[in-house]
Amino acid sequence: MELRHLQHFVAVAEDQHFTRAAERLMVSQSGLSASIRALERELGTPLFVRTTRRVTLTEAGRALLTEAERILAGVRAAHEAVAAVQGVLRGTLSIGTEQCIAGVDVARLLAAFRRRHPDVEIRLRQWGSGALAEEVAAGRLDLAFAYRTETDSDQLRSVSLTVEPMTVLCHPEHRLARAGAPVTPADLGGEVFVDFHPDWGPRRSTDAAFAAAGVRRTVALELNDVHSLLDLVDENLGIAVVPRHFRHKRETLTALPLKDTAEAVYETVALLPAPQATSPAARALMNLLEQEGA
Template sequence: MDLQQMRYVVAVAETRNFTRAAERCSVVQSSLSHRIAALERELGVRLFARSSRRTELTSAGAAFVAAARECLAAAGRAAADAAAAAGAVRGRLAVGVIVTTAAVDVPELLQRYRARYPDVHVVLRSGRSDEMAAAIRRGELDIAFLGLPEDQRPAGVETVVLDHDAHVLVVPAGHRLAGASRVTLDEIAAETFVDFVAGTPARAQSDQAFAAAGLAREVAYEAGVVELIIRLIGRGLGVALLPSAFIRPLAAGDPGLALVPVVDGPHRIEYLAWGRFNPSPATQAMLDVLGVRRGTGTDG
């Protein structure tokens, strides 16, 4: 058994297709299939259930893939640590980002990072703050930019607060409140709302604010991406509460939207989060680029 065989098995598990796995691994399919078959003979178990239409992991395969991922990660970390000891930063950096990140210009940050550390392979992933914090704890992400309600903190990870922000009401330009200097939650509770999916931290920020005020509201449209939320508002289908630092630059170039401050509206905190146990050289390098000094993080 060797690392290449493990890479092949993981690739098939993730693509559920031998042809696509071979393309990902830059190898001919016959070679990949032969190596996996040899591994199955060595282990004495079948890793995949195959048919003409689909490929699925067996129970033995699922157990093997979980351990194989750990082995591959350990091997990658060993190579990265050896390179770092010789003065070079290499390896892989997995970065998580919420879609409404505003405290940091992530593309510009990645550009600076790549210029300084061209040998690091950066993988970017977007998602929910709670799921990305969990991914850091599992070792699937190295670092992430998160946004949470004021009364929540990422658990089990090192964090630095990047920004505090208040939500604003986003309405279509022709809305009755478009010219208001400010509003309260009570004044907008009867509106039809567009919001993020229920149960997500992005949605919780508004839900908790209305609940704390003893108010109910109707969320008629749920969306997982902010671009769709903005388009629905522009069509006059509803209003939304969104972080001001994120939405102001977008609204400035969109005459179809108007922003109104909310006196008692939701607030959020943007965090930088990373693993608290022995961050990789690539992660340490990213902290350096961000200007985060070692030991300044807090364990949430």
């Protein structure tokens, strides 16, 4: 099995289209098709279901994709490790992050990293914390900044960056704002909530706190953008439970402490693979983060 066959297979799986994958790889479409057919012959099974509009993975293809990505990530890490020993950091840094993460200024950190290591290509993806953890564990991301979603494992470890309480945001004319007192989940049982999708860290933290308190809540307005969430609360369409640092993003809103909830803590972490699998670029970024306190 040749590495280029795996590279071609992964590209087609990502693009779900032979022409687009060929253009990205800068190879001929006929050459790409021949490479995939050779891989299918070697494995003795089709890897794609082909239609006139796109291609989709078969069950065998889905199984291969996970392993192919892991193999290619290992090969890339090997090349980068040798370059690092020779005193040159190059290759690719694939990083993921949630929106408006606390404890790290991602843009400033990446800018400082690029100044120090201009030969490293930076790739950035933004997802929810659950997806980020899966991507790092699978080797598709070198590291990610996210909400702590699980305990450490053989494939995933976490480095704590900051811990902060959750805060209730509401419109100044809302009854909670007029009372001006800290609130408990029980005080919010009948409220309309604005919140993120379930994979996001703030949503996970809030869901855990309300579940621990035995209080059901209904998220009527669900989205995946911080500023849209603040806009909806600013129009008095609902309240939101968010990490405390969000209160500085919209000074017109009233922020109230959420009490009696030991689970309502938002811990930001850097998610990394096991030490032996951590890329030189990821280690350099974490060293820079520690040095500059970005």
